[in-house]
Amino acid sequence: MPGISGTGAVTRSTLRQQIADALRDEVLGGRLQPGQEFTVKEIAEQYGVSATPVREALVDLSAQGLLEAVQHRGFRVHEYSLDDYREMLQARALVIDGMFQALDAGHEAFRDPGDPRTAATLAVVRRRGEEAQRAAGAGELTVLIGYDLRFWRELSALFGNPYLGDFLHRLRLQSWVCAVQYLRRLPDLRGVLWAGHTGLVDALGARDTVAARAVVAAYNAHSLGLLERLAAA
Structure with a gap:
């Protein structure tokens, strides 16, 4: 697969991460289907590397x-x-609501929305959201997934708890793995995918958790409704 290097300049841990990233992209891209089986040897031969980093990546x-x-x-x-x-x-709703409760309680990351550091971080997250929205509007699912995962990773980092961010990232990754098997059935995804990322950032920047909760609730209802319709069809 492209982007994998087995040269001596690449450490085993780097190679392990490269393989894991590439396989994750294969799953999210729908090229590795749910239920599809493979062995360590098959993946190692396909990548042209030894079995050890492949086994570690699969684990x-x-x-x-x-x-x-x-x-x-x-x-x-x-x-x-x-x-x-x-x-x-x-x-996901429980984790995100906990984030919003921290904001309601005056979490230091949002203590002063006018603070240059907070404003700068929110601006970065908002730009990530804009890219996600452009990908959603264009129906570019793979691009959307990449930006969406980074958007939520960076947004959760504002709350200063890396365990919360890691847990939310894992949940969102699993959600996308589940969703792509249905979304890939549509030949054209333009105008179908949720694109409310910047609205969420703006609500949080204004410390309006009521509006933020409404955005997340609308997102969840939209995504679940869409998958239910695709599954029924």
């Missing part, structure tokens, strides 16, 4: 919930159901 992706180990057979892409997606939305 990492299993820990993230993208893959699952199959005893004596290798790994397969995890299959998520709509019920799984509903539960992911519930878990």
